Amino acid sequence: MASARRSGRLKGPRAVYTDDLFESAGIADESDSEERQPSGTEKRRRRRDEDSASDDEFVAGEVNDEEEEEEEDEDAGEERYVDVMDDNEPAATPRTPRTPGGRSRPKTVQSQQKLLESSGAANRSTKASTTETRTRGCIDPRENVSKPMYYMSTFGDDERDLLAVVYTRDRWGRGVDTCLPTRHTLDIQSTANDYEYGPTCGVAPDDMVKERTSGWDWYYDKVIGKEFRKPQKIGPKLKEADARRKYLPKPKKGKHTILIGAANDQKTFHLGHHESMNLAHAWGETKAQKSDQASAIVREGWIISFEQKIQCLAWAPNQDGFDQYLAVVTLVTPEQKEKHPSHGIEPPSPFRTAPSYPCAIQLWQFTGKQAGPVTRTLDMETKPLLRLVLCTDWGDLRRIAWCPMAREKRAEDDQNGMKSIGLLAGIWGDGKMKVLDVKLGPDKKTEFVTIQSPIFEAKSPSNVCSCLTWLSPTDIAVGCSDGFVAIWSILPTSDPEPIPYFYKSIHASYVLSITSAYPTNPHLIATTSIDGETRLWSMIDPESENTTPVRQRQAPGHLSYSPILQSVCSYDENEFGRLMPIHKFFATQSAGRMPSSVMCLAPCSFFHPSLLFGTAAGEVVATNPFRRLLYSKEQHWQQTWFSHDWAPGLIKDSSGASRFYEGYRAETQSLARNLSGDKRPQLGSSLTTVHDERAHVTALGWNPNRASAGWACAGTGCGLLRVEDLAI
Structure with a gap:
């Protein structure tokens, strides 16, 4: 015998949306109460609390088709505040609306309680409406939309x-x-028909041309450029033995063992400090598949041993030639730090300045060869070369970043036998942000240079700098240990200490990372803090124009x-x-x-x-x-x-x-993100x-x-x- 048909109508009050908080709280004038008497349709809906109907009838309205047509004629021209739920929204789970900034708004039920408390004793006997009311925000992207x-x-x-x-x-x-x-x-080259804004990621092509040309005029200007490069002072060149003993990690006596190659035929190699190996020596010529046109595949790449943790890596931009330059930072060993005079005076902490340990930036040169109409690949016949070692005494180098903005090559870049590589910014252990103008000499040999003072230097008051990002060829945004974000212009000024033109509290604690939405929206900045908050905000108005996703336990x-x-x-x-x-x-x-x-x-x-x-x-x-x-x-x-x-x-x-x-x-x-969708074997509990x-x-x-x-x-x-x- 077939089972009795059961209705799927949701029992209980309907969700009602309103723009008037006083009306939802039950506070209204007598004239309003008289004008807004419940209509016959609403009375019939209230009497049907225990009725049942199908889901389709609930979404379309709780009246029959004939009654619905009559009611639409009666309510024509009258503003309706009652709304129904979406087809794809679960009836039993109310949806939390969001503001255009992305933050969830509190439910009106909570807001009306505060409203009643502040309204005075005259309305303390008024009770909140039992019908749950909410305000609408932007569209929830998790819902089924077109x-x-x-x-x-x-x-x-x-x-x-x-x-x-x-x-x-x-x-x-x-x-x-x-x-x-x-x-x-x-290798596909862009043409004039590539959607105009396509190759420039939505930026006007003329603006990109101006940025890489006239946007750098200040750097080549005879007055401003000269004043900008004047503060950087380079000391005498060091001997290789002295520089390696003080500024580079002390090399190990034994060499690093590397096992690499095919899984069933791995080979053993031994690398000492700053020694390199070609990956082709481990792989040789591997037979390709039958479907491939080439008869053999040769693995091309380099492995270099530094024998100490690699702290930072950054490729130099605006290098159009075959030579590419990679900045590498490795800290000195703990044994070398123990010999420093200021070691052990205070326990190490990222929230205050560290001792002025020696540190070096190593600039390595990798040579390429033409592989396609546009692209180049590594030239495995030329070994990597250590071209420049910049030695500093400002503490451990924590972050580095080259200025990524495009710069058109000019004749002034190669003067007096020096080749300009670019502007390199970094955060040192003394809590300051510094900018270096990196240039290479004509000789194809390693140079060891001491930097006595940078081209630009700045520090936030009462805290230390923690991270940085470039906003333009002249502006740098820096995150600080107290949750503030500071933005400096590196153009020369008469002030003895540069003052940031933007300095506001964005987070409650240490800023771990910062990035700019350059070039599409350079005024937008994203930051993450040690408290787990990730925030996107605008430099124009960071207090109101900001949004944040769900907070994480580990930032x-x-x-x-x-x-x-x-x-x-x-x-x-x-x-x-x-x-x-x-x-x-x-x-x-x-x-x-x-x-x-x-x-x-x-x-x-x-x-x-x-x-x-x-x-x-x-x-x-x-x-x-x-x-x-x-x-x-x-x-x-x-x-x-x-x-x-x-x-x-x-x-x-x-x-x-x-x-x-x-x-x-x-x-x-x-x-x-749940265990039911995880194909990996589970052992009964989550393991780390x-x-x-x-x-x-x-x-x-x-x-x-x-x-x-x-x-x-x-x-x-x-x-x-x-x-x-x-x-x-």
């Missing part, structure tokens, strides 16, 4: 943003670029803005990469799932959308999240560049032994593996130059630097 509405909420409704997305879709939306960029796509240490994805890229404590589009920053989207905790993130490239994540277990994972950002139901693909393991090793007084696994294929990955610090991937970087955009570098905790062309 594709045009989804695109506008994700990328904006301006034609410049949408044309840039269409250009990116046509260029990088193919399946072959789902993880790493291909050389074929990088990410790196943020980077991708102009191609129009999103801020980061990661969370659950081993997920994540994207935060600037138009809906409050709604994060997963951008990859890593095998272990994420330790670092490569700064996003201006020429391709691929991301690189470094983990605590030693893996480097690459992914292109654009297809999933554009189509939320697309499968997510990611590929492991290499996996690194470390062990103490058998050689006495060495930096240990490392093993590299590589040759991983691209795989799909589930981005489910603690990995040795020397196995970590501590620094990553994409080459920011057009011809070498496929070059990537990775540094490890044991001091190994790996440089390889990842363009397929």
Whole structure:
């Protein structure tokens, strides 16, 4: 016997939306109460609390079709405040609305209680309405919305943003670029018909031309430029033995052991301090698949041993030639710090200045060769060369960043036999932000130079600087240890100490990372704090124009803005990469799932959308999240560049032994955040593996130059630097 049909109508009060808080609280004039008597339709709805109907009838209204037609005629021209819920919204779970800034608004029920308390004794007997009322915010992007509405909420409704997305879709939306960029796509040159704003990521092409030309006139000006370069003082050149003994980590007696090659035929290599090896020696000629046109594949890349944790990495921009320059920072050993006069006076803390330990910036030169119409690959016949060592006595160097703004090459860049590399900013242990004008001599040999004073120096009052980002060729934003953000102009002034023209409290505590939405929205800045808050705010009005996603328990240490994805890229404590589009920053989207905790993130490239994540277990994972950002139901693909393991090793007084696994294929990955969607085996409880610090991937970087955009570098905790062309 068939079971009796049961109704699916929700029992209970309906959700009512109103714009009048006094009406929702039951406070109204007598004239209003007389005019707003419940209509016959509303009376019939109240009498049907115990009735039942189908879900479709509930959404359409709780009256029959014939009655509905009559009521529409009666209510024509009258403003209605009663609204119904969406088809895709669960009836039992009320939706929390959001403001245009992305923050959740409190329910009106809570607001009306405060309103009643402040209204005085005259209305204390008035009770709040039993009907739950809420105010509307912006559209919840997690709901089922149309594709045009989804695109506008994700990328904006301006034609410049949408044309840039269409250009990116046509260029990088193919399946072959789902993880790493291909050389074929990088070699495609933009034409005049590429959607006008497409190649410039939504910025007017004329503005980009002005920035790389007239935007640097101040630097070459005979008056301003001379005053700007005047403060930097370079001491006499040091002897190599003296510089290595004081400013570089003391080398180990034993060499670092490296196991690398095919999984079934790995070879052993031994590298000393600053020695390099060619990856082709480990792999040889590997037979290609039958479908490939080439008969053999040769692995091209370099591995250099520094024997100490690599603290920072940064490729120099605006290098159009075959020579590319990589800045590497490694700190001196703890034994060397113990010999420093100020060591041990105060316990180390990131919230105050540290002793003036010696530190050096190493500038390495990698040579390339032509591989396509535009792109270049590494020249494996020329070994990497240490060209310049900048020695300082300002404490440990914590962060470095080259000025990424494009600069057109001029004749003044190569004068007196010196080659201009660019402006390099950094945060030193003394709590100050400093800028150096880096130049190279004509000789093809290593130079050891002491920097007595920088070209620009600034410090925030009553705290220390923690992170920095470039806003323009003349402006730098700096995060501070007390939650403030300061912005300085590096142009010369008459003040003995530069004063920031912007200095406001953005967070409640230590600012871990900061990035600018340059070039699409350079006035927007994203910051993350040690308290787990990530915030996007505007320099114009940071108090009202700001938004934040869900707070994390463990704040990410790196943020980077991708102009191609129009999103801020980061990661969370659950081993997920994540994207935060600037138009809906409050709604994060997963951008990859890593095998272990994420330790670092490569700064996003201006020429391709691929991301690189470094983990605590030693893996480097690459992914292109654009297809999933554009189509939320697309499968997510990611590929492991290499996996690194470390062990103490058998050689006495060495930096240990490392093993590299590589040759991983691209795989799909589930981005489910619950255990039910996790394909990995579960042991009954959530486990966290603690990995040795020397196995970590501590620094990553994409080459920011057009011809070498496929070059990537990775540094490890044991001091190994790996440089390889990842363009397929």
